[in-house]
Amino acid sequence: SFYLIEERDYKVNDIIKVRIEARDNFGTSAAKGGGDFFKVKAYHPQTRSSISASQTISYGNGSYDAEILAFRSGPLTVQVMLGNSGHFIDAVKHLTSEPHTHAMDFYATFVNEATSDKTQCRIQADAFISGVVCNLTNRNGETWFCVKPKPGLGCSDLTDMYTVRRKNALDLFKMFPPEDRSTTKRAYLSGNVGNIFVSPDGDQTSIGIQQASPFGFWMNNEWLSTSCNNKHFSRQPKLAAKCITNRIFYFLGDSTIRQWFEYFLRKSHEQNYWTEKSSSFIQAYEQGSFRDVWDSRSSRIERTNTTFYYRVHGPPMQNGAAASSMRYISNELDQMLKRSDGGRSLTVVVGIGPHFLQYNPLVFRKRLTIIITAAEKMLARNPEATVIVKGLGTFDRGLGIGECCLTDWLSYRLNKITQQVLQNSKVIYMDVWHMTLSHHSPDLIHPVDEVISNQVDLALSYSCRG
Secondary structure (H helix, E strand, O other), X not given: OEEEOOOOOEEOOOEEEEEEEOEOOOOOEOOOOOOOEEEEEEEEOXXXXXXXXXXXXXXXXOEEEEEEEOOOOEEEEEEEEEEEOHHHHHHHHHHOOOOOOOOEEEEEEEEOOOOEEEEEEEOOOOOOOOXXXXXOOOOOOOOOEEEOOOOOOOHHHEEEEEEEEOOOHHHHHOOOOHHHOOOOOXXXXXXXXXXXXXXXXXXXXXXXXXXXXXXXXXXXXXXXEOOOOOOOHHHOHHHHHHHHOOOEEEEEEOHHHHHHHHHHHHHHHOOOOOOOOOOOOOOOOOOOOOOOOOXXXXXXXXXXXXXXXXXXXXXXXXXXXXOOOOOOHHXXXXXXXXXXXXXXXXXXXXEXXXXXXXXXXXXXXXXXXXXXXXXXXXXXXXXXXXEEEEOOOOOOOOOOOOOOOOOHHHHHHHHHHHHHHOOOOOOEEEOOHHHHHHOOOOOOOOOOHHHHHHHHHHHHHHHOOO
């Protein structure tokens, strides 16, 4: 259950504090150390305005305090959802404590004119991968190893990588008691908090601008950032066209960043989007014979002299790809360092994390640190370029292998690591956790267009700042 700590009149910019009491099935206070993962937000459904809690504090005895910024005047409704119990999180921590993942096995296919073979791969060359290996680690230290194929094939004959999900992964998880592996469905808490009415007496001209968290809120279906003065390019075509003119955009990473590339491609084909002229000025093209969604691609808008590129990150990839498609992000950044691409014309957006959820978090931290080091080298040579790392968002739990491994909490954990790694970096951290958490749509790993357009608007605001 949950309730307001203070029953009083609230003004805009006040902090609303909510007490959450976690209890077990017998109604007893869950005093076993806390650690439950709650998703808390306040919203006004009629205007599609909402905000997530800036922080949730655990007292280690089943009691939690959530703090919510009173970001708008009028009525607000508080919603509290149990994402995962502390017992569940302890189980997931255990399952992701080793360098490799218990959830799936990775394989490589080697082919030449005479024969073929498949071998197993891992992110570390450990006792499991015995014998001589193909070391596919790049010079920056992004590691990947595959067992060497049979005689007659060499490491250079690698063509594809793919994944087989382990059937016994759920059995592994079932070694924990049922109460420790529950909460695979949404669990909304009941509370005695009715509509909170916020009076407009506060300073509405600077709502949340000094708040470092939760990074922003939804107001009338638009995301208002509290970390930058973001513009809404999606409803201002002239401003959008001006922003992207004579620019090169690289989208490097997983399918959540490929979704951005596809958004630009779609907008490029919408008549009159980048300009008011109705003539056919768009020339969009894709290179290659794309065997799968991960193949590299590009699109160009002739009218604005804008080019977009998409490249998938290197292994691990949970759904596999052609070996030629998977490119280490640090390698791509090194190549930009060598080329003349740069200055204010260059924007790089990196999205990485979902394919590392089921690994020990140190694996992700190492990979991200290598990428940030390469990005900072590139920025040292091109200080006017923009490099953005998109954080992780919420996602639905229907992915993967059921209740065993995939959970919002894993995404939250890697997102916190992303913030930590970028804390003192010139590379821009762009938060989407609070954007997806507080939005009215379902928690989707590939958010609805409404969320994507606001994410892209925020990225363009960083790219075209000043």
